[in-house]
Amino acid sequence: MHRESMLPVILAAMAALIVAAGGATITDLGPWYQSLTQPAWAPPGWLYGVAWTVIFAFAAMASLVAWRAAPTRNARTNVIGLFAFNGFLNVLWSLLFFRVQRPDWALIEVAALWLSIALLIVYCGRFSKPAAWLLLPYIGWVSVAAAINYAVVQLNGPFG
Template structure:
């Protein structure tokens, strides 16, 4: 790989690591979370780390594919902004759910996160099919998280 091609790869990986670290730092599986009634189909705790690691790796590759496939500088700038906004929404969900301990607010926010991923798929898919395909597991996982979030709200609410 040429030196010019390495920098975007490093930046995409760093961005994914920053978002992952932000979410992981905020996530607290302590007594409050353990005290929540969970639906019977809740995935085991170990699966979350595996799933999010895979999701962030695929998202980094998707951002790189989209950036490289973008037809012009303006579109590349939009790609960066859309992925950055998605990363913000990802961390915000963890903040609302785990730190603020408001799964009801997180349920509203996860809809925005889901729409953000869906929009990335549609937008990037116009000029990079690989980017869109790499984001499909992210959309699937956020769908699972949203359903789990809704079940937790139903089983444990009201909050606050």
């Protein structure tokens, strides 16, 4: 593989690592979080790290596959912009939930995060079905996270 063709791979991996590290750094599983009543059906704690690792790896692959399949320079720019916006929303959810300790605000924000993933699936799917397929676990997991977020608000609110 040529050096020039490796640059997008490296950039996609770095972007995924930056978003993952940002979210992980903001996530605080300390006393406040431990005091929250979780729904009985919530997954075990160890599963979150595994799921997010797979999701970020798939998202990095999806961004690369979509970027390479994009038919125009403008479409490639849109792919980068949509993934960057999604990464911002991903980190913002962690900030609202864990640092600001406002699961109620995070519940509103998770709708925007979910929509950004849906938009990525639709947009990238227009020219790359594999990229769209790679994003399905992400939207599935965020759907579960949104349901947990809703249950946490119901079981523990009001906040603020």
